[in-house]
Amino acid sequence: MNGGADDAVLRAIRTRRVVRALTSAPVTRADLETVLDSARYAPHAGNRRLHRYVAVTRPALLRALRMVSPGMLQQPTAAVVVCIDWAQVRGYGFATTNPGPYIDVGTAAATMLLAAHGIGLASGPVTSFSGAAVATLLGLPDPVRPELIVCLGHPAAEQPPPMRRRHGTGWADIVQWDRG
Template sequence: MNIREAIKNRRSIRRFQDKALTAEEVDILCEAVMWAPSAGNLQSRRFYFVLNPDLKKRIATVCLGQMFIASAPLVVVACADYERIRPYRDRGKNLYAIQDVACAVENLMLQAHELGLGSVCVGAFDEDALSGALNLPSTQRPLTVVPVGHPAQKPEAPERYPMEEIVTILK
């Protein structure tokens, strides 16, 4: 699969087969988040790769009851690390740390897709409850939850705006 195909054919997957990931697959996904770009290479992000069934259920519950999350063999919680981004002060905290996490989450989803796995970026959750479930330090803010597993559905591509409403080419 080339990158163009991966980008165009990745879909949000919300139904998963009851099949664990291999240790190698998990390693490859860890690598994918690690090698994403980051502001000043400060890597102001932390990832929790959750395999524990009870914890996955708690995470699904605090994601406003999106219980399909608990059915994924792996649930990744992506957090901004405000300690690491401190040199960039307010702009670092309010922008770069979030961008650092977003870049890594896209890597994660595309890498999962290349491995034949499905995932979805989940942003709807009770932040305090999620921090509590993972016992996060106050320097870390959970930004995205990404369940990953073998897909049990093949959704159609949702429409996008026409290219000219998204991209302006300035000559």
């Protein structure tokens, strides 16, 4: 396998985890800006930037987000809501059935999760939430819809046990080479 254990990028990919237990220590504005800035380096369809990001740090608003997000198991001290600007999507002539904007949500989120890990923050994605409720809480204009929430904070010393992979699946178990 290429890429030695000392390769910083591969090490970051292999050691990043979804963190569910966080401390109450706030995320600094500088750290949050670093995570947000990383999203612009993620691959985007045609480099069109069809997404909007909402940074949330107010404790009351974070609590309200948790109330409408059953998938938010952690209690973050900051969150980034990744949204699709559907007016821009339509403006570029994309059909609403085009998967590109959703794929770009994933690449932006993955990049932000790695950036958070790289600066020592804990993070975790959340997709189980009421989109209408989140949009209302954040005062989003109609064409901008929330698609994913990246929770951020500082890791607690004790974490719940990680979810284990079933049957010890390795990469070779899920890859088919170009055979016919």
